Amino acid sequence: MSTTAASFRVSAFRIGWYGGAQARLVWSSGRVPGRARPAPRFLPDTRTVRADWPRTLTCDTSGWPEGAYLLRLDADTGHQRYLPLIVRSTRATGRTVLMHAPATWQAYNRWGGYSLYNGSSGAYATRSLVVSFDRPYDGDGAEKFLVYERAAVVLAERLGIPLAYTTGTDVHRDPGVLRGATTVVALGHDEYWTPQQRDHLTRARDSGTNIAFLGANTCFRRVRLEQGDTAADRTVVCYKSAVRSDPYYATHPALATTDFRLAPAPDPESSLTGVLYEGYPTDAPYVVHTADHWLYEGTGVRAGDGFAHLVGVEYDRVTPDPSVPAPLEITAHSPLVCNGRPSHSDSAYYTAAGGAGVFATGTMRWVEGLMAGTPDGGRDHGMDTRTRDFVTRTTENLLRGFAQGPAARHRPAPRPNTDDVYRSTTA
Template sequence: MAENHRPGYADWAVGNRGGDRAVEGYADRVSVAPGESFVLFVSAPTGWFRAEAFRMGWYGGALARRVWSSGRLPVREQPMPGARGTTRTVAAAWGPSTRVSTRGWPEGAYLIRLTAASGEQRHVPVTVRSRTTAGRVVLVNAVATWQAYNTWGGHSLYHGPGGKGDDAGRSLAVSCDRPYDRDGAPLFLTYEQPVIALAERIGLPLAYVTSMDLDREFGLLDGARAVISLGHDEYWTPAMRERITAARDAGTNIAFLGANACFRRIRLESTARGDRRLVVCYKSDWTHDPAYGKDDAAVTTDWREPPHARPENSLTGTLYESNPTSADYTVTEPGHWLFSGTGVTRGSRFPHLVGTEYDRVTGDPSTPRPIEVIAHSPLVCRGVRSFSDSAYYTAPGGAGVFATGTMRWVESLNGDGAHGIAPATAGFTRRVTENLLRVFAAGPAGRRHPARDNLAEHHPYAGDPVWTHQQLW
């Protein structure tokens, strides 16, 4: 695309993070239409800060272009709030710092870098969403999942201030009205940015939306060629699932490049800053959800659990099983079109590419057919022997649906050796991802590449109620 021929700006990352409260901020919108404005709320003890906006892409390997920079802006340290209410929600009711116009900014995923007078930095992610997705490959920023894991203020949907063992202190609803922890964009940079760089490098027609946009806008996916769920896309509302399922049924290809996708059913509610800025998920405490007994389809728990169970594999093709694990990715169908140009053979292995969470094909009644297992990777997780599966199925409307079955797929694209994955593995995962994106961008993949069902070959005991993992070994 022409945008990526413009000069890049390699110095876009956070350098000196400093202490936890050195500088931090959030935006009052997770996404804006091109030309709209958003407000930044910033806290720092240093008297002034500046902000820079970077559009993430390829840009000749620089990975970003700076589209805007402020001058020095006044700032003050704003209070760290405590958790409030029965949902133990943390929200930073700060005063505004500056309003930012996106006039002239292209659609895309952006990082706003805050730099304090003392040099410390943080990111604030904002998406300039696409007005239409027709004819495009849609990249979904998983904002709901980002917030679920965000520990800023001491509380996430997983634990309270006591750390991972503090389940009783976890939030039941988390707010977008607060900064993100760590560098300000940890899940985006780990699980999404590498795919954005690859997709923009090969020049595909792309559209950018967030999980909140999918929930809000009926018909947003009309005419889309493909929808790409990136590396960690766990938290979905019923509306998100219905709209992506409807897109699949209309012939839009779907890819799940991570594992554990569409696992939690959530509800989005309003905050003081606007609608769909509160992510509600009671999880195992679902009987305490105010929707229970009134609207069971809206009760927030795991999708596969009551009171309105709909296992995720009816859409994804694979079922999340467990974590943590680290195992070799094992190719079983080297002639599949996704492996074209990789040079793999049956049994080719890529150490540590499977992990830390993984999915597998089960063959239960929710499994779409025909489904083709193209990588079947033995592993051990929590003392249990099992498998991770990469799988491809085709839907009656012509759509192709692919799931990698591992959360490390997107991370591996960087080739930086994370998790012990050999840097050379990036050549394999990049080529497979490029094959996927190019074929999915061309229209309903199932019409040209129908799945060859091989479930009986790789999971001969699937569907047997007395089957156990150990019986396969």
């Protein structure tokens, strides 16, 4: 920690339902003396910022229930910051696994002036090529977790289905964390994946584990996790459009860091997700197509019903080509305009040969929709309580259905309709 305050305290809250409280205090520190630390270290070759500060405080998590936590830092000046923390599960058999996305958190983190998107001047050309976990998060410290993950955790815990918790970096290291899982849930913004993480999720799907993608732009960037000074997997590498400068470009092309769909080893994400990321930014209604789908049971929707602002700010669509799994059913087909070009966002459901069901919402605002119109709504983008009720019931149907095991065995099979949907769209 680095602070100009004379002291601070730390409180650890486990996120869950808890009768509507949505969090429970599990630990608090005593008063910790504050100290301002030196300026961060800057590595010019990759434009990487690292704090490299000594440890200020250690807390023992023995006895903490596995789950998603927020650590709140309270300075004696009244200032607050958060730290997201996942106490990971050691087994997943028979459980729904919530897979959090720290590589994506870190990719967007601009603490110290640099992220994988911008340098200190704000320019893309001076962005980091490698970002480090050895630095704080910017803003309130937990923006990506609070916006794209927390509400899904609360809902899943409220349902009472057996849950397990992990992160994309844990799945990268060890496919065993998924063994026997009924379902893996990728949350609202999970853009940055290693090839190993993708391979382990694909193998889990092929063995019968259902997958739910509650966002858009998922599994879009191929990254590497590399050694830091003191521990493994402390840096996220992504050269993006500068991929020819990646040391792996010529020697290990399948590990070169750019979009999964691009050279030198193109492998579009749609072979796993069923949908393909197409654009940013957009704001459009979510339009139901197959209203009688089991996902929409109890919502009261009819074909053509729309939910304002639910599609955005990034979106995915089905692209009819051989890489898309089959049989696949489009359940929502939402007209939109992105950068002046008309297109569509699609929600899609398919089943794999091993029995797994896979559902993708096709919109990044799905988890935000769970909070629409509430005091916790935050950036609800104008979504209303009707939208919240629809997203909540649909997500409940999805998680309860997938928790029963391979969806192909106990849920109606997809009714392939991609050709019909897009034929009618272009007619």
